[in-house]
Amino acid sequence: MAMGGTRPRRLPRNVIFETPGSVSLPELEQRLQELWTKEGTFDASLARRRGRPRFNLYEAPPTANGSPATHHVAARAVKDLFWRYKTMAGWYAPRRAGWDTHGLPIELAVEREMGITARSQIEDFGIEAFNRRCRELVDQSIAAWKSFSDRMGYWLDYRDRFLTCSPWYMESVWWAVRRLFDQGDVYRAFRLEPYCPRCATTLSSHELELGGERRRPIARARLLISLKNDPSVRLLTSIRELWMLPAEAAIGVDAQATYLKVRWRGQVVVLLPDAVRLLDGPVEPVARLSGADLVHLEYLPPFPEPSADRRFLTVAVRQPGETGFVHLAPAHDQEAFDVCREQGIELRRALDSNGRFGPDSGDLAGRFVHGVNELVVAELKRQHSLHSVLAERKASPICWRCETPTIRLG
Structure with a gap:
């Protein structure tokens, strides 16, 4: 039964659809995208269901450190199934775009691009200039992700997007940490952590599994x-x-x-x-x-x-x-x-x-x-x-x- 209680129209069995001898899938894809944009199909699908029971699917934001790859098609197609199914079932299913724009993946991408192998080279280049290049890479990556998502028919609301480097986003995280601190759930202590001396950061147990092991002398x-x-x-x-x-x-x-x-x-x-x-x-x-x-x-x-x-x-x-x-x-x-x-x-x-020895380490200092x-x-x-x-x-x-x-x- 379709929405509103009306029965969907059935086509006569004797109707035969004629298809051209050859089909240009890229052209067909482009015409369909233009039609969706012209008619505002995504916005209309949300507007017609506003006020209905809400379905939230929080998408893990991709890291904006480069262009998407083929394996992202499969992941996004699976997520899109849930949104579209719930929408067709009458739920209000908004889809908010967002990107992880913090941390080492973006910095390392810029380092590879610039041939940087040590933190001192970043300081020589200028931290402000390096950060500016990181933000430029974020903007380029987001543009590539939007084009990629549009081409595969993965609808997202980009007008209300979130970036983890936005001041309001960072302030919301600090607000949450402050609440935990006020409740006595955050305290200061020393502990040993897996650490990468090259990236100058700790690693979680999950990240250790991602890297695997290597035999070394x-x-x-x-x-x-x-x-x-x-x-x-x-x-x-x-x-x-x-x-x-x-x-x-x-x-x-x-x-x-x-x-x-x-x-x-x-x-x-x-x-x-x-x-x-x-x-x-x-x-x-x-x-x-x-x-x-x-x-x-x-x-x-x-x-x-x-x-x-x-x-x-x-x-x-x-x-x-x-x-x-x-x-x-x-x-x-x-x-x-x-x-x-x-x-x-x-x-x-x-x-x-x-990961370098301090001045009290004799001949090892700076090594x-x-x-x-x-x-x-x-x-x-x-x-x-x-x-x-x-x-x-x-x-x-x-x-x-x-x-x-x-x-x-x-």
């Missing part, structure tokens, strides 16, 4: 670290990745374990009994030590903080690694973060937002996080603190935008 290491009050006594320690050393805040030790003090190559070394096999050559046992007696000892870190009056101590952990002592870098490792937070140890960050292992090894050798380096390949998440290996950053 990493370097674990064993070190010989001296105690501050008695530098002749050295701890055989381990570090998950060499680049984390400048961010270490403590060394973990198992307070429940029994340790050995041995004499090896003219120096005294403390380690777990099972780790003695890691020392090549003659080893002379000196004494057994309780792990509890090794907690809260001050040691000399390979990368101290020249500008800070900070004490580096051993702390109790449940998993001290194969040697019995593990370097804790809470700004980059979740287990270390949890331990240091429980024990009130201050977070130490060696990297800036661009990008991926690619400093050789410099770290050279510094440890200079200090006679390197026991061994273990090179291996590890599957690591990569950024879905730029394919840079991600890190954890607190």
Whole structure:
């Protein structure tokens, strides 16, 4: 039954439609679009149903960072089915156009266009000029999307469109955040997040899945670290990745374990009994030590903080690694973060937002996080603190935008 209770007109069975021998689909498409525009078909379909039950379908706004592609046809065709069906069923189904015009997708598109590979190049070009080019790309992309949507018969109301970069839109988001804050649902805290040092942004768990993983070379290491009050006594320690050393805040030790003090190559070394096999050559046992007696000892870190009056101590952990002592870098490792937070140890960050080491990192200052292992090894050798380096390949998440290996950053 059609709207208004009238029965739709049926065509006689003997009516035969004649079609031309050849049809130009692009011409037919253009004539139909011109007819819809001339007669205001979309507006009329809404006006005739205004006041009827409303059907809302909130479209996830596409990102205005380029032209649409073939796969967008399928997605929009499916969404259009719901709008058209509800309209034909008598519902009032408005369709509001909108675009996501914020964030890295647009910035990265402009960077590729301009050949920019580092934030410093954006600053040299001028942030205001760069933002202006981003807005120009948004306008170009919206024009391409409108043409694309019109050609596939995907009706949208562009007069009441929304852009996430509009002041009123941003203010509405901040209004919502303020409401949450006033209700006590927003608070400030530190946590570790997946981070892309190239894009200088965190990634959600969903974004990590988008990027997938890639095997990359990493370097674990064993070190010989001296105690501050008695530098002749050295701890055989381990570090998950060499680049984390400048961010270490403590060394973990198992307070429940029994340790050995041995004499090896003219120096005294403390380690777990099972780790003695890691020392090549003659080893002379000196004494057994309780792990509890090794907690809260001050040691000399390979990368101290020249500008800070900070004490580096051993702390109790449940998993001290194969040697019995593990370097804790809470700004980059979740287990270390949890331990240091429980024990009130201050977070130490060696990297800036661009993934480069800060001025207190010695020869690493200004270097990008991926690619400093050789410099770290050279510094440890200079200090006679390197026991061994273990090179291996590890599957690591990569950024879905730029394919840079991600890190954890607190």
